[in-house]
Structure formats: structure tokens, C-alpha cells
Amino acid sequence: MQTGSRNRPGEDGAPPASATFEHRRRRDAAAVLPFAALVLFVSPLLDLMAGADTLFGIPVGVLYIFGSWFALIAATGLLARRLGDDQER
Amino acid sequence: MLAWDVLVTVCLGYVVFLFAIAFWADRRARQGRFGWLRSPYVYTLSLSVYCTAWTFFGAVGTAARSGYEFLPIYLGPTIVFTGWYFLLRKLVRIARTQRITSIADLISSRYGKSPVLGVAVTLLAVLGSTPYIALQLKSITLSFSVFANGGEDAAPASELTALYIAIGLAIFTILFGTRNVNANERHHGVVAAIAMEAIVKLAALLAVGIFVTWVLFAGPQDVFAASPAHLAAIDTVVTPRWVTLTFLSASAIVCLPRMFQVLVVEQTDERNLTTAVWAFPLYLALISLFVLPIAIAGLDRLPGEDPDLFVLTLPLSAGANGVALFAFLGGFSAATSMVIVAAIALSTMVSNHIVMPLWLGWARSKGRAGDLRAVLLASRRLSILAILTLGYLYFLVAAPEALAAIGLISFAAMAQVFPALVGALFWRGATGTGALAGIAAGFLIWGYTLALPSFEGDFLLGAATIEHGAFGIAALRPHALFGLEGFDPLTHTLFWSMLANVSLFVGVSLASRPQPLEQFQAAQFVDVFRQSEAAPALVARSATSEDLLALATRILGREEGEELFARAARAQGKRGGLPDPTDSFIEHLERELAGAVGSASAHELVSQIAGRGTVSVDGLMKIADETLQLIETSRRLAAKSAELEETARQLRHANDQLKRIDALKDAFLSQVSHELRTPMTSIRAFAEILEETPDVSSEEARHFLGIIREESQRLTRLLDEILDLSFLESGRVTFNIAPVRLSEVIDRALFSTQGLARSQGVTIETIREVPEIEIETDFDRVAQVVINLISNAVKYGGSVDPRITIRMGRDADGAFIEVADHGPGIPPDKREEVFEKFTRLSEANLAGSAGLGLPIAREIMRNLGGGLRVMPNRPGAVFRMDLPDRPPAAAPAPQEKAAKDVPPSPVNEEVTPAHGLQSST
Structure with missing residues (x-):
């Protein structure tokens, strides 16, 4: 029950007692995301990365921005799916 | 090409x-x-x-x-x-x-x-x-x-x-x-x-x-290698x-x-x-992935051309017509x-x-x-x-040239709505006045510092004003308001407009007081996830369903309007016809209409028909803020638990009553068998003597037979009394109601008891009220009660001062007859006990009494709509009969009482709270 609830709570019938806790954890993670995005895109961190350096011939700034961007998209997508499942119940 | x-x-x-x-x-x-x-x-x-x-x-x-x-x-x-x-x-x-x-x-x-x-x-x-x-x-x-x-x-x-x-x-x-x-x-x-x-x-x-x-x-590396200097070395991005x-x-x-x-x-x-x-x-x-490469390529291959058109000109110049x-x-x-x-x-x-x-x-x-x-x-x-x-x-x-800047100018205009929007979703205290003040201030600053200067002097603001400020005041220069310089116009505008917008929005909201409708909407918005789908109606309004239907068809069209009403009628549990114009239905309709004409117009339209209405209590609860709602919830919980406690208390009480009744029933049964046993025993004993003794003299035999007859009579009387009591208690007795003069009742009682009184040496005095009191009641039954009281008074009145006073009259409680003796009286704690069956206050058991007289008397009085109570000693015992002017129209329902499997008992009446309890839970 405990291990089952870690991945997909409620799959084995009634939501386990920790479902609320899991949901809250995901919600907290979802709350962190926009701040993470702010730090990645609107902070001196970006200045640090957007120098003249290149990696494999591509500016590090470009790699950094698009890398962070796709990572955020993936994180948002994963959390949204889980939070959407929570809502379904 | x-x-x-x-x-x-x-x-x-x-x-x-x-x-x-x-x-x-x-x-x-x-x-x-x-x-x-x-x-x-x-x-x-x-x-x-x-x-x-x-x-x-x-x-x-x-x-x-x-x-x-x-x-x-x-x-x-x-x-x-x-x-x-x-x-x-x-x-x-x-x-x-x-x-x-x-x-x-x-x-x-x-x-x-x-x-x-x-x-x-x-x-x-x-x-x-x-x-x-x-x-x-x-x-x-x-x-x-x-x-x-x-x-x-x-x-x-x-x-x-x-x-x-x-x-x-x-x-x-x-x-x-x-x-x-x-x-x-x-x-x-x-x-x-x-x-x-x-x-x-x-x-x-x-x-x-x-x-x-x-x-x-030849790939991204090749493109980025061609980066011009101003793109390759960017120090500060943020x-x-x-x-x-x-x-x-x-x-x-x-x-x-x-x-x-x-x-x-x-x-x-x-x-x-x-x-x-x-x-x-x-x-x-994805759409921004190739923006930089295209820009770099354009700068490299088409220097001097308009960079805004690189997307088209790059493939065109390379002859790739399809891509172009x-x-x-x-x-x-x-x-x-x-x-x-x-x-x-x-x-x-x-x-x-x-x-x-x-x-x-x-x-x-x-x-x-x-x-x-x-x-x-x-x-x-x-x-x-x-x-x-x-x-x-x-x-x-x-x-x-002015067109290029338009995109961001447009963004900056709509950004003025953003504070009001965020406030709308998260801040219950945000008010319409505050929102209007914020938006208006932001709009003015946006217009003065960004939109109008973008025309470069061709529209409303002259070039001189843009350069030197309105009326030549330097502090009012559109691009350097209050001397704030060193920023590009967009940042400059956004800073000032947001500063004014947010401060006014917050400040005016704090200072102003929202209308009830506004508070209600605020609660609906801010607590949207905590609201149930069917929100209570804020205002109590009234309109006929026909008028509302007419309005709905005017806006939604006949088909859709009628469909909406049919659905609402079904939701109200109706088979057909129009739904009832309840407050919540009117509110629901207003929301549906808002989907077509907007909430303000819908509110206006519905108000024209149903009136503005008054704020309902439920609506007020809704707009009460969260703390109040919490208080209300805990108050309800407390009330609920108090209610439960009360229920438990009543149940305990009912249980005690039932136990008592059960005990009484047992006592009653054993009493009855005991009372029946005494005469039966003597009847059997004398019958056996007569049977087994061959030489009984005829005188002896007559004596024994006399005892047997007397005991049988006593037995019959006892059974009669029990039967009488049970009939009275179950309300199955019919009374002969007729106009009755109380003094005649007393006369009859005195006549019936004179033998007994004389034999005990008791004197009876009567105090009669003038004029004569006449009521509608059963003459014989009332007389029976008086007789019973007199004989009780004779029995228990004692011998020191054997005097009985009968008083009749009328006071605040109505007509009454009082029978008082001058004996030792009844101790206060025994006053209710005297009405219990087979109770005798002393062990003195006089022949002819089975101890059922008083319970029967009380039942008679109850059935006649009056009562029988023991009054405080004066100093002897005082019994008072309360006599209503006429018996109650509806006799107690016989079936209900008869159906109850509870033996006749004086506590019957007290059990009824248990009934009330059932219906309240």
C-alpha cells in the first residue's frame, strides 16, 4: 500500500491515507515552478550564462535558455498530469 | 522570383x-x-x-x-x-x-x-x-x-x-x-x-x-560562428x-x-x-528556436535589408520560392x-x-x-x-515607423488591467472603486508617457511637449516623468503606471467599502474552489416565471430559453410546466443570461423584472469573510453537539421512564394478583369447610355462605374497578354530558355517604358559592369522584377532629370542588404517590377499597378535561377537583392509546416527550 501509493495513489481502489499528502506535495512543487522559472530567466544567473563562450559551437546562453525552457516544460507537464489525476478523483 | x-x-x-x-x-x-x-x-x-x-x-x-x-x-x-x-x-x-x-x-x-x-x-x-x-x-x-x-x-x-x-x-x-x-x-x-x-x-x-x-x-555551429559582434558579446541580458x-x-x-x-x-x-x-x-x-539563427543569417547574407522581413527575404534571395x-x-x-x-x-x-x-x-x-x-x-x-x-x-x-512599437504599447495598455485581475482572484478586500481608480490612473500615465508620444508629435501631444514636458515643466516630460531618466520609454511607462495603478488600487480598496453584491461576487471568485456548485442566492427577489421566460426567450431565443426553463423545472423535481421562480433559480437565470449579454447587463435586465431585492441571510453568510465563516461553522458544530447532548439526555430520560413503567407494571400485576388472591383464598377456604364438614349447622352454613358472597362481591368490585380504570386510561369511556349544577352533585354525594359518615362519627360541612355554578359535564361521574374523596376523607381524616369541609367555587383556574379533612394531612413527598394504584397511605385497610379509588377519580377528571390534585395541607389533606366549563370536544384518540402496549399507568402522560423526540430527530 505504502509503496503503491508512492507512484500512483488510488490505483488499487480507494485512495490511500497518504493521497492527500501526495497531492499537497505535488501542489507545493507546482507552486515552486514559476519561481524556479523566474530565477532561471529573470536573474543574474542568466547574465552569468550568456557570455561569449560557446559549447560545441553554440553559445552557452542559447543552450542554457532552451535547456531550462524544455526542462521547465517537462516538469510542468509531469506535474500537471499528476495534479490532473488528483482532480479526477 | x-x-x-x-x-x-x-x-x-x-x-x-x-x-x-x-x-x-x-x-x-x-x-x-x-x-x-x-x-x-x-x-x-x-x-x-x-x-x-x-x-x-x-x-x-x-x-x-x-x-x-x-x-x-x-x-x-x-x-x-x-x-x-x-x-x-x-x-x-x-x-x-x-x-x-x-x-x-x-x-x-x-x-x-x-x-x-x-x-x-x-x-x-x-x-x-x-x-x-x-x-x-x-x-x-x-x-x-x-x-x-x-x-x-x-x-x-x-x-x-x-x-x-x-x-x-x-x-x-x-x-x-x-x-x-x-x-x-x-x-x-x-x-x-x-x-x-x-x-x-x-x-x-x-x-x-x-x-x-x-x-x-552548414549547421548551427556555422550560423553562430557568423554572429556579428553586437550579438556575440552580450554582457548583461537581464x-x-x-x-x-x-x-x-x-x-x-x-x-x-x-x-x-x-x-x-x-x-x-x-x-x-x-x-x-x-x-x-x-x-x-519551438517557434523561437530558429529566431536567432535566422537573424544572424540575415545580418550575414543580407546586410542593410529590413531585419523584420528576413523570414521572407532569406529564402527568396536564395531562390527557394517554395519555402518563401x-x-x-x-x-x-x-x-x-x-x-x-x-x-x-x-x-x-x-x-x-x-x-x-x-x-x-x-x-x-x-x-x-x-x-x-x-x-x-x-x-x-x-x-x-x-x-x-x-x-x-x-x-x-x-x-x-510608429507601427513597430505598437505591439508593446498594446501590451502595456492591457497590463493596466492585471492588478485588478489578480486582486479579483485572490483578494476579497479589493473593491470596484479601487480597481477603477487604479486602471484609470494607469491608463492616463500610459497614454501620456507612451501612447501619445509614439505619434511623435502628430497627435494631441506636440513635439515640444514630448521634448520639454506639458507647459514646459520639466517634471512632466513624457519620457522622463518627475525627472526619472535613463530608462527606455517602455520601462519608464510601466514603472510609473504600475506604481500609480497598484497603489491606487490597493489604497482606494482599503479605504472604500464594497457593496453587498460586490462582497458576494468577491466570495464567489476568491473562494471558487470552496463553493458548492449551487451557491445560495444573495438577494431575495420576486418575479413570475412567465415574465422570466419572456426575458430568457428575448435574449436566448425561444428554443434555447424554453430548454433552459424545462431543465430548471426538472431540477426542481417537476414533471412539466415552468420552474418556480425561487431566488436561486432567478440567480441561475441571471448567470445564464450573463453568458450572452455580460453580467452587468444581465443583472440590469433581471432587476428590471424581479426588482433589486433585499440581501438574504444566506447571501450575507456567503459574503462574510473567512473568519466569520469559520466562526459560523464552529457555532453550527457546537449547536449540533448540544443538540446531540440534548437528544442523549432525552433518550436517557425516556429510558428511565420506561424502566419505571416496567417496574410499575410488575408491581401492578403482583398487586392485582395479591388483591384478587385474598378474597379468592377466603372463598375457597369457606367452600372447602362447607364441603368437607358434614355436620355444619344451617346457621353456620348461612354465615359461611354470607362471607363467600361478600368476598365474591368484593372480587367483582375489584375487577370492575380495574376494568373501569383501564377503560378510563385508554379513553374508551363514553360520558353523558349534560348541564350540571355543582350543588346538586354535592347533595348526591352527601346522600350516598351519609351512612358511612354517621357510622364513623364524622361531620360534613359544605360551603356553597352563590350564584349557582353550572357546567357541562357527566353528573354521575363527577358525583362518583366526590363520593370517593369523601370516603377517603372519612377513612384517613383521623379521629381527633373528624370534620370534613366541602367547598365549591370558581377562581382563576376555573370551577372547582374541594374536599378537606382535618386529619394529619399528606406529606409533600407523597402527594403524587396517592394517585398510584393500590397505594394506601397507611396500612389501615378498610373493607371495600382496593386502593384504586384515587387513580380512577383522577382518570375521570382527566377524561372530563379537568384534573384532580392534592393541595398543600391546611392542615389536613385537601383534594381539589378542577372542572372545566365543558369537556374537550375531541376525546383522546382511543386507537392510539389502546395500541400502546403499556399497562395503564399514571406516568403514561410523561412518556410523551419521547414522542416529540422522535419527530425532532
């Missing part, structure tokens, strides 16, 4: 294709075959109206000039979408429950369905968006001219091209954007066409990017302008009328959001989809918040109540025409 007529043919073909898609999707939707039309991916693609021609062409231009600066326009929305769970989800839920039709409607609805706020936001949106529409027209004509320049054929003037396009867009929008009167239903045809265009523009930009990177250059752009685009993604339209108003299913939140940022990331044509269609798609959705959104706002109130006022003054549906659709169509005409006129008038 591409031939002009080929371009026009492809373009027309594309337009026909879009019309066909829209038409087909619309037909599918009307047949109820939604399928992919409701897919989250179509929803996501429809969101791409965010990417207009300005971003399609302009992003490359911006990148060519300032490197990364094109990115905040896409990063802002990404940040908002990562926080979707807190902002977008709430927004979408509120819009669905409140039937929101536009951003103006949302603000108006939240702040007390305020018509003024609706007008304010609408004006702001029209002012901000019209130039933006002009920009789209401009970009299309510009891209046409790129092809025309190279071709030999003479292309028509750009004014004419723009006119054709504006007309085509108007036809499309009116055809597919004003199908249904319900503004918050999805326009499936439009959405399908936009989704198609979204695919085309993304694919086009990717195609150009791939072509540039791998055909013109400048104030960067922050400003991020904030502007973040607010634009929800505040722009067209974004609100596709994101909130037209969404069909809240679950679509969970896909769109990652898919839309992905779309944005594709890019052209991409730009065309970006421009047209923006104009279509913006026109729909703006026309809804204009007709709901400006035309409708004016029309209603006019129709009211003329006393007309025509078909509002036709008016609504006509006003939407005319608004679309008017908005596109305005855009076209702006395109003709404005200087071409």
Missing part, C-alpha cells in the same frame, strides 16, 4: 481552405460530433493566437538588433503557465461558473457587476488593440510588397491590399464568430481555422529555420527592459482580449488545461488569426458593455421589449465591422 499571380492564387486558395475548415468544423459541432474539436491539442493550438505577425516577423528583427531581447515575449507566458495551478486554473473555473464572456466582463462581474468598470476595460482594450490590428494589416501588405518588388507585374497599392484583407477578415469573423448568441460558448469553426493556422505558422518558421541553418549554412518585457508578456497572456477569449472564454473542458500548460510553452519554445511561399503563408496565418480572435473578443466587449446598456436604456425609455437576440447579434456584427474599420483607418493614418 515568384510570380505575383501565383502568390495571389496560393493566398486565395489558402483562404478558401480556411473557410472550408471553419465551415466543416462548425457543421460537425452542430451535429454534436465534436471529436478532436474538443481535444486539448486543438485548445493548445488556439492559444497560439498569441504569436501574431509581429512576433512572426518582428522576433527576428528584434533578435537581429538586440540579441536575446525577443525572448521575454515568450518567457513571460511560460512563467505564467508553469504557475497554472494557482492562476489559470482558478481563472478558468471562475469563468465557467460565472459564465464570463470577456476580460471586461470578468472585471465588471467581480467588482459588483459594475457597468462602469466594464466600459472602462472595454475602452482600454479597444484603444490598445485597434493599432495592433492595424499592425497585422501592415505586416501582410509588407510581406506582399516583398514579393511585388521582385516581380515584373504591378502589384496593387498596399492600401487596397489591406482593404481586401480587412473585408475578407470581416466576412470570416462575422460568418463564424457570431453564430451563437451565447458569447461564452466555443466558436468551433473559428477555433478549427486558428488551430490550422497555428500549425502552418509554426511549420513555416521551422521550415525557414531548417532551410537557413542546414541549406544556407536589464530593466528585460524585466519589463517579461512582466508585460506575462500579464498579456491573460489580459489581452484575444488571449482571454481563447484561454478562458472558449475553453470547453477544464482538463484541457493540464495539457495546454506544457504544450503551449513547448509551442513557444510557406513563410508568407505563415505570416499571413499569424496576422489573420490574431485579427479574427481580437475582433470577436472586442465585439463581445463592445456590444455587451457599451451597446447593450445604451440599447436597454433607450428601449426602456421608449417602453419597448423587442427581441434582444437580434439586437445582440446585430450589435456584435456591427462591432466587428467597426473594429476592423478602425484598424484599417489607423493603418492608413499612422506613420509606418
Whole structure:
């Protein structure tokens, strides 16, 4: 029950007692995301990365921005799916 | 080089294709075959109206000039979408429950369905968006001219091209954007066409990017190696302008009328959001992926050319006509989809918040109540025409250079709504006055420092004013307000406008007091996830169902109106007919109408019929703030537990009663058997003597037989009394009711008891009231009671002062007869006990009494509607009979009492609380 609830709570019938806790954890993670995005895109961190350096011939700034961007998209997508499942119940 | 007529043919073909898609999707939707039309991916693609021609062409231009600066326009929305769970989800839920039709409607609805706020936001949106529409027209004509320049054929003037396009867009929008009167239903045809265009523009930009990177250059490394110096070495990316752009685009993604339209108003299913939140940022990331390479390539290969057109000119110059044509269609798609959705959104706002109130006022003054549906659709169509005409006129008038800045100026206008929007969702204390003050101040600063100076002295503000400030006051220079210098105009404007906007919004909100309707709406918005679907009605209003139906059909049309009422009637549990005009139904109807005409107009219309009403208690509870709600909840819990405690107490009491009754029943049965046994024993004993003794003298035998007869008589009397009592207790006795004089009753009783009294040496005195008291009752039964009381008094009155006083009279409690002796009296704690069966106060057991006299007497009096009580000793025992003027009309229901399996008992009456308890739980 405990291990089952870690991945997909409620799959084995009634939501386990920790479902609320899991949901809250995901919600907290979802709350962190926009701040993470702010730090990645609107902070001196970006200045640090957007120098003249290149990696494999591509500016590090470009790699950094698009890398962070796709990572955020993936994180948002994963959390949204889980939070959407929570809502379904 | 591409031939002009080929371009026009492809373009027309594309337009026909879009019309066909829209038409087909619309037909599918009307047949109820939604399928992919409701897919989250179509929803996501429809969101791409965010990417207009300005971003399609302009992003490359911006990148060519300032490197990364094109990115905040896409990063802002990404940040908002990562926080979707807190902002977008709430927004979408509120819009669905409140039937929101536009951003103006949302603000108006939240702040007390305020018509003024609706007008304010609408004006702001029209002012901000019209130039933006002009920009789209401009970009299309510009891209046409790129092809025309190279071709030999003479292309028509750009004014004419723009006119054709504006007309085509108007036809499309009116055809597919004003199908249904319900503004918050999805326009499936439009959405399908936009989704198609979204695919085309993304694919086009990717195609150009791939072509540039791998055909013109040898991969990304090659492109970036060609970076000009001003792009290769950027030290500071995060400048104030960067922050400003991020904030502007973040607010634009929800505040722009067209974004609100596709994101909130037209969404069909809240679950679509969970896909769109990652898919839309992905779309944005993909569309910006090749912006930098294209810009670098353009600067490298086409120096001196307009960077805004690199997307077209790069493939054209390389002779890749197919790619160029594709890019052209991409730009065309970006421009047209923006104009279509913006026109729909703006026309809804204009007709709901400006035309409708004016029309209603006019129709009211003329006393007309025509078909509002036709008016609504006509006003939407005319608004679309008017908005596109305005855009076209702006395109003709404005200087071409001024157009470039328009995108951000438009964003900055709608950003003024952002604080009020956030307040609407998260702050219950935000008031309409505060929102209006904030928006107005922000709008003024926006106009003075950004919009008007963008005309460079041609409109309202002269060049001198822009340079030196109004009236030559340096502190009022539009680009350096209060001496704030060193920022670009956009950052400067945003700083001052937001400062004024937010401080006024917060300050005035804190200082002003919201109306009840406003507080109610605030609760509905801020606590939307905590509200049940059926919110209580705020105001108690009254109207007839017929009037309401007439109103609904005027707005929604006959079919839809009747359908709505039939559904409501079913929800109220009715088989057919009209629903009851309850407060909650009126509120529900108002919300449904708000989906067509906006909340302010709907409120006005319903109020015209049902009146303004008074605020209901439930409504007040709703608007009470959270703490009060908590207090109320805990108060209810406390009341509930007190109620439970009371119930438990009553149950315990009932249980005690039942136990007592049970004990009494046992005692009664053993008493009865004991009482029956005594005479039976002596009867049997004497009968045995007579039988077994052969030589009984006849005298002895007569004596024994006399005893047997006496005991049998006693036995019969006892059984009679028990029977009598049980009949009396179950109310099955019939009385002979007739006018009775009390003194005659006493006379009869005295006559019957004179023998007994004389034998005991008791004197009886009577005190009679004059005049004679006459009541309706049963003469014999009342006399029986008096006789019983007299004989009791004789028995227990003692022998010291054997005197009995009978008094009759009438006092506050009514007519009465009192029988008092001068004996030792009854101790206070035994006063109720005397009415219990077989109770004798002393062991002195006089023949002829089975101890049932008093219980019978009391039952008789009860049955006659009166009572028998023991009064305080004076000093002897005093019994008082209360006699009503006439017996109660309805005798106690016999069946009910008879059905009860409880033995006759004086506590019968006390058990009834248990009954009351059952019905209350």
C-alpha cells in the first residue's frame, strides 16, 4: 500500500491515507515552478550564462535558455498530469 | 522570383481552405460530433493566437538588433503557465461558473457587476488593440510588397491590399464568430481555422529555420560562428527592459482580449488545461528556436535589408520560392488569426458593455421589449465591422515607423488591467472603486508617457511637449516623468503606471467599502474552489416565471430559453410546466443570461423584472469573510453537539421512564394478583369447610355462605374497578354530558355517604358559592369522584377532629370542588404517590377499597378535561377537583392509546416527550 501509493495513489481502489499528502506535495512543487522559472530567466544567473563562450559551437546562453525552457516544460507537464489525476478523483 | 499571380492564387486558395475548415468544423459541432474539436491539442493550438505577425516577423528583427531581447515575449507566458495551478486554473473555473464572456466582463462581474468598470476595460482594450490590428494589416501588405518588388507585374497599392484583407477578415469573423448568441460558448469553426493556422505558422518558421541553418549554412555551429559582434558579446541580458518585457508578456497572456477569449472564454473542458500548460510553452519554445539563427543569417547574407522581413527575404534571395511561399503563408496565418480572435473578443466587449446598456436604456425609455437576440447579434456584427474599420483607418493614418512599437504599447495598455485581475482572484478586500481608480490612473500615465508620444508629435501631444514636458515643466516630460531618466520609454511607462495603478488600487480598496453584491461576487471568485456548485442566492427577489421566460426567450431565443426553463423545472423535481421562480433559480437565470449579454447587463435586465431585492441571510453568510465563516461553522458544530447532548439526555430520560413503567407494571400485576388472591383464598377456604364438614349447622352454613358472597362481591368490585380504570386510561369511556349544577352533585354525594359518615362519627360541612355554578359535564361521574374523596376523607381524616369541609367555587383556574379533612394531612413527598394504584397511605385497610379509588377519580377528571390534585395541607389533606366549563370536544384518540402496549399507568402522560423526540430527530 505504502509503496503503491508512492507512484500512483488510488490505483488499487480507494485512495490511500497518504493521497492527500501526495497531492499537497505535488501542489507545493507546482507552486515552486514559476519561481524556479523566474530565477532561471529573470536573474543574474542568466547574465552569468550568456557570455561569449560557446559549447560545441553554440553559445552557452542559447543552450542554457532552451535547456531550462524544455526542462521547465517537462516538469510542468509531469506535474500537471499528476495534479490532473488528483482532480479526477 | 515568384510570380505575383501565383502568390495571389496560393493566398486565395489558402483562404478558401480556411473557410472550408471553419465551415466543416462548425457543421460537425452542430451535429454534436465534436471529436478532436474538443481535444486539448486543438485548445493548445488556439492559444497560439498569441504569436501574431509581429512576433512572426518582428522576433527576428528584434533578435537581429538586440540579441536575446525577443525572448521575454515568450518567457513571460511560460512563467505564467508553469504557475497554472494557482492562476489559470482558478481563472478558468471562475469563468465557467460565472459564465464570463470577456476580460471586461470578468472585471465588471467581480467588482459588483459594475457597468462602469466594464466600459472602462472595454475602452482600454479597444484603444490598445485597434493599432495592433492595424499592425497585422501592415505586416501582410509588407510581406506582399516583398514579393511585388521582385516581380515584373504591378502589384496593387498596399492600401487596397489591406482593404481586401480587412473585408475578407470581416466576412470570416462575422460568418463564424457570431453564430451563437451565447458569447461564452466555443466558436468551433473559428477555433478549427486558428488551430490550422497555428500549425502552418509554426511549420513555416521551422521550415525557414531548417532551410537557413542546414541549406544556407552548414549547421548551427556555422550560423553562430557568423554572429556579428553586437550579438556575440552580450554582457548583461537581464536589464530593466528585460524585466519589463517579461512582466508585460506575462500579464498579456491573460489580459489581452484575444488571449482571454481563447484561454478562458472558449475553453470547453477544464482538463484541457493540464495539457495546454506544457504544450503551449513547448509551442513557444519551438517557434523561437530558429529566431536567432535566422537573424544572424540575415545580418550575414543580407546586410542593410529590413531585419523584420528576413523570414521572407532569406529564402527568396536564395531562390527557394517554395519555402518563401510557406513563410508568407505563415505570416499571413499569424496576422489573420490574431485579427479574427481580437475582433470577436472586442465585439463581445463592445456590444455587451457599451451597446447593450445604451440599447436597454433607450428601449426602456421608449417602453419597448423587442427581441434582444437580434439586437445582440446585430450589435456584435456591427462591432466587428467597426473594429476592423478602425484598424484599417489607423493603418492608413499612422506613420509606418510608429507601427513597430505598437505591439508593446498594446501590451502595456492591457497590463493596466492585471492588478485588478489578480486582486479579483485572490483578494476579497479589493473593491470596484479601487480597481477603477487604479486602471484609470494607469491608463492616463500610459497614454501620456507612451501612447501619445509614439505619434511623435502628430497627435494631441506636440513635439515640444514630448521634448520639454506639458507647459514646459520639466517634471512632466513624457519620457522622463518627475525627472526619472535613463530608462527606455517602455520601462519608464510601466514603472510609473504600475506604481500609480497598484497603489491606487490597493489604497482606494482599503479605504472604500464594497457593496453587498460586490462582497458576494468577491466570495464567489476568491473562494471558487470552496463553493458548492449551487451557491445560495444573495438577494431575495420576486418575479413570475412567465415574465422570466419572456426575458430568457428575448435574449436566448425561444428554443434555447424554453430548454433552459424545462431543465430548471426538472431540477426542481417537476414533471412539466415552468420552474418556480425561487431566488436561486432567478440567480441561475441571471448567470445564464450573463453568458450572452455580460453580467452587468444581465443583472440590469433581471432587476428590471424581479426588482433589486433585499440581501438574504444566506447571501450575507456567503459574503462574510473567512473568519466569520469559520466562526459560523464552529457555532453550527457546537449547536449540533448540544443538540446531540440534548437528544442523549432525552433518550436517557425516556429510558428511565420506561424502566419505571416496567417496574410499575410488575408491581401492578403482583398487586392485582395479591388483591384478587385474598378474597379468592377466603372463598375457597369457606367452600372447602362447607364441603368437607358434614355436620355444619344451617346457621353456620348461612354465615359461611354470607362471607363467600361478600368476598365474591368484593372480587367483582375489584375487577370492575380495574376494568373501569383501564377503560378510563385508554379513553374508551363514553360520558353523558349534560348541564350540571355543582350543588346538586354535592347533595348526591352527601346522600350516598351519609351512612358511612354517621357510622364513623364524622361531620360534613359544605360551603356553597352563590350564584349557582353550572357546567357541562357527566353528573354521575363527577358525583362518583366526590363520593370517593369523601370516603377517603372519612377513612384517613383521623379521629381527633373528624370534620370534613366541602367547598365549591370558581377562581382563576376555573370551577372547582374541594374536599378537606382535618386529619394529619399528606406529606409533600407523597402527594403524587396517592394517585398510584393500590397505594394506601397507611396500612389501615378498610373493607371495600382496593386502593384504586384515587387513580380512577383522577382518570375521570382527566377524561372530563379537568384534573384532580392534592393541595398543600391546611392542615389536613385537601383534594381539589378542577372542572372545566365543558369537556374537550375531541376525546383522546382511543386507537392510539389502546395500541400502546403499556399497562395503564399514571406516568403514561410523561412518556410523551419521547414522542416529540422522535419527530425532532
